[in-house]
Amino acid sequence: MPEIPLSQPDITDLEKKAVLEVLETPCLTLGPKAEEFERNIAEYAGRKYAVAVNSGTSALHLIIRALGIKQGDEVITTPFSFISSSNCLLYERAKPIFVDIDPKTLNIDPLKIEEKITEKTKAILAIDVFSLSADWDKLKEIAEKHEIHLIEDSAEALGSEYKGKKCGSFGRASIFSFFPNKQITTAGEGGVILTDDKEIADSCYSMRNQGRRQESNKWLEHVRLGYNYRMPEVCAAVGIVQLKRINEILAKRNKAASLYNEKLKEIKGIELPDSSGSWFVYVIRVDKKDERDKIIKQMVEKGIQCSNYFYPIHLQPFYKKLFGYKKGDFPISEDISQRTVALPFYSNLSEKEIEFIVETLKGFL
Numbered sequence: 001m002p003e004i005p006l007s008q009p010d011i012t013d014l015e016k017k018a019v020l021e022v023l024e025t026p027c028l029t030l031g032p033k034a035e036e037f038e039r040n041i042a043e044y045a046g047r048k049y050a051v052a053v054n055s056g057t058s059a060l061h062l063i064i065r066a067l068g069i070k071q072g073d074e075v076i077t078t079p080f081s082f083i084s085s086s087n088c089l090l091y092e093r094a095k096p097i098f099v100d101i102d103p104k105t106l107n108i109d110p111l112k113i114e115e116k117i118t119e120k121t122k123a124i125l126a127i128d129v130f131s132l133s134a135d136w137d138k139l140k141e142i143a144e145k146h147e148i149h150l151i152e153d154s155a156e157a158l159g160s161e162y163k164g165k166k167c168g169s170f171g172r173a174s175i176f177s178f179f180p181n182k183q184i185t186t187a188g189e190g191g192v193i194l195t196d197d198k199e200i201a202d203s204c205y206s207m208r209n210q211g212r213r214q215e216s217n218k219w220l221e222h223v224r225l226g227y228n229y230r231m232p233e234v235c236a237a238v239g240i241v242q243l244k245r246i247n248e249i250l251a252k253r254n255k256a257a258s259l260y261n262e263k264l265k266e267i268k269g270i271e272l273p274d275s276s277g278s279w280f281v282y283v284i285r286v287d288k289k290d291e292r293d294k295i296i297k298q299m300v301e302k303g304i305q306c307s308n309y310f311y312p313i314h315l316q317p318f319y320k321k322l323f324g325y326k327k328g329d330f331p332i333s334e335d336i337s338q339r340t341v342a343l344p345f346y347s348n349l350s351e352k353e354i355e356f357i358v359e360t361l362k363g364f365l
């Protein structure tokens, strides 16, 4: 069996054709494809505005700036996430204040938030981790009560829903990432900011394009500090096709996850993932945390790419150095982190590959 990657994008001839068509045009960035992609993704998520950028990390950074979060401010978030959801605060010298997760949903535990709110708290930045929705009603209630912003990092949850509404539609602003391991990609890198707030959208349109005035035809007039966070047209063109194919892609991911569920359900010593999201990753948890790294190593030696997922942010070396965090600070995040094994997962993963992965895993458990 050839090596099985951890993830892999689902690219067809349609995406390839779309790229070639853009390359025939004079406009390779900030053009009609980015605008079309923005319209389509805003409609999909049920938002008024979408701002396409070059990564999910850039999208988070622009939201933090658009909300005026700055040095001395605190933002409540969780350590069980990819590092961008905290780094975006450090870019503006704001401080992430971590709150542990609910062991079932793996998302921020709303019951633990209020004790961390101070007069410095400006926002709650919650994540729909592994495509599982955070508890947006409870988060909204807390944010409104304390008059702070609510931000949704939905990088991993395109297509997921919370009480019949799409993830990516909660909070003052939200983001998706289109990195190639996500449900859909914009050919390498990409992200988007979603909001119903025109002021936030206008500020983000301007900041992603070097701080130019949005509607200005004066190309060299810069009205605020900005960045080059633009999404290239070839990326937007791929995004348009991928978004048209989203139902097909999510159905394939769902099928692969169901096959895993079926074949793994009798195996002792592991816990299967929650099935309520749109399937970003397939992450099991082993009971014996001391054996987790050995299992991953043995799987990789057999040509099956597996990984731990995530290493908690507060224990990342530079966070420990910056803030003095130590083991034991967020016990639930740490316990889950030590037991995770992400198995290969992508929409074209075949039943034969899943059988091979499951049989190999059984042998090592």
Ligand SMILES: Cc1ncc(COP(=O)(O)O)c(C=O)c1O
Pocket (backbone or CB within 6 Å): 055, 056, 057, 058, 081, 082, 084, 085, 127, 153, 155, 156, 177, 178, 179, 190, 191
């Ligand atoms: C929860 C979360 N937030 C933010 C990001 C950042 O997205 P990107 O990799 O597109 O910068 C990711 C990406 O993997 C993520 O998983």
